[in-house]
Amino acid sequence: MARPKKFDEAAGLQKAMNVFWKKGYAGTSISDLTTSMEINAPSLYATYGDKHKLFVSALQTYLQSQHEWMRQAVLEQKPVREIIRYLLATLIDATLEDPERRGCFMVNTITEMANQDTQVFRIAADNENQIRSILADLIRKGQTSGEIASEKDAEILASFLFINFMGIRVIAATNSDKKHLHSALDAILSAI
């Protein structure tokens, strides 16, 4: 019935995500996006809406893959502490191995816009709740199996872990000392 699209919508969104991730919202121009996505501005607007809508879509794409990865890791049949160490260690390694050192797209977005963009603020708050919930479940699992002292408050430990997730993402953007970062994991785990 009509001329078909020349590009893959999901692939374009992925490209957009990578640009926003690297340069931030304000630092990314439509020209940056059309160049990277290899489409024209009218196609971008027709397909993804305006810049802000595309940004939100890119962010949610990122969060989905992030959550999926975390849920996968949590399902593993391994000691809970090992899972937690794996999560933290993988965050460090991923950040250090990224040649562009982009850190965490969600953290970058929070620090850039959460205080000025209510939609972004809600997404960030929602993300925190989801991840804290995953972590709290994991800790409760460790408590029922006896790996973690059951007197401890799982919600608080989850918050503590979440703080360290965020902190590691920031530090690893400027500190390249892999050994040093990994050794901090021992301190983190000692609090659990």
Next chain:
Amino acid sequence: MARPKKFDEAAGLQKAMNVFWKKGYAGTSISDLTTSMEINAPSLYATYGDKHKLFVSALQTYLQSQHEWMRQAVLEQKPVREIIRYLLATLIDATLEDPERRGCFMVNTITEMANQDTQVFRIAADNENQIRSILADLIRKGQTSGEIASEKDAEILASFLFINFMGIRVIAATNSDKKHLHSALDAILSAI
């Protein structure tokens, strides 16, 4: 010999800092700055250089006050754990009480630009070294006084604390649950 300046240079820098802190580097326009600083563009350029130079000056102003505050706190004649708790608690409260929820200017800058601006990268790395050094000294003080187990590695504990400083600054930008954030401090301190 000449017409004197109508505005206070240091006060203008402070105003600029507050704007950059809230809106970030890319998100701040020269117009935003001249409006807030109540000077004209030519005065801004003549006094502070270009936008990037002004930004770096603002960031260094921020870091100086931050370091001064921390060095002051560390000098207090109180138990080391109390000092650490005070530092963390004050960070939480300051972030929550800021009506603009700007978080930490250094963290915001790292996540916005450290991967694209070598000067900012160096400033961030230098800041990390300074703060980690202050924290390591504090921990060593606690070890000589017997408050902290001397088997522990002071440098690693300092890194651990630094991670939590950064993490708290990010979280407190979107999570307003003061009680909850404060209760996470117990977990942090339990690792020391």
Next chain:
DNA sequence: GTAGTTTTGTATCGATCATTACAAAACACA
């Protein structure tokens, strides 16, 4: 007062910003 120096205000620079009008191009279906 006058000369010399610097800051100020105005007005503008070319470049780029996000967004869109418009028409040619490319397909599906008849």
Next chain:
DNA sequence: TGTGTTTTGTAATGATCGATACAAAACTAC
């Protein structure tokens, strides 16, 4: 082979970007 529909490419919109040219204004030193 048309007809209808949607995407594409080009080109442009007004607005704003960072940065300055220029001259009037404001001060000090003489």
